[in-house]
Amino acid sequence: MDTQFRIKYNELERTDPEAFKFMKMLYGHAVRAADHPWEAQAALHKVVHFYRNKMSMNQLRNLHRLFPAVEKIFSQYGRFVSLFMPVTGLMSNEAFLRNT
Numbered sequence: 001m002d003t004q005f006r007i008k009y010n011e012l013e014r015t016d017p018e019a020f021k022f023m024k025m026l027y028g029h030a031v032r033a034a035d036h037p038w039e040a041q042a043a044l045h046k047v048v049h050f051y052r053n054k055m056s057m058n059q060l061r062n063l064h065r066l067f068p069a070v071e072k073i074f075s076q077y078g079r080f081v082s083l084f085m086p087v088t089g090l091m092s093n094e095a096f097l098r099n100t
Contacts, residue, residue, distance in 0.1 A: 013020040
């Protein structure tokens with residue numbers, strides 16, 4: 001993890017444990033995507049939809065601020081990007097945030 005992401009990641013853990021738990025799950029699923037791409041994609045979507053119903057607007061906005069750093073990290077893994085981008089797009093979409 002790069003330094004900027006690590007700082008935001010640690011800050012999220014301190015300030016919003018529920019949102020941090022979500023981010024940790026996303027990260028874990030994306031890392032496993034290398035061996036099982038279709039299963040990982042389904043798991044990512046399941047996690048997003050599960051947490052969408054449990055998280056406040058503020059929690060979603062906190063996560064939204066982390067996604068550019070996460071995308072940068074996952075881009076290093078090449079094929080993760082195509083799996084992770086639809087999820088980050090869904091989470092960063094303002095309409096999605098408004099309808100939550």
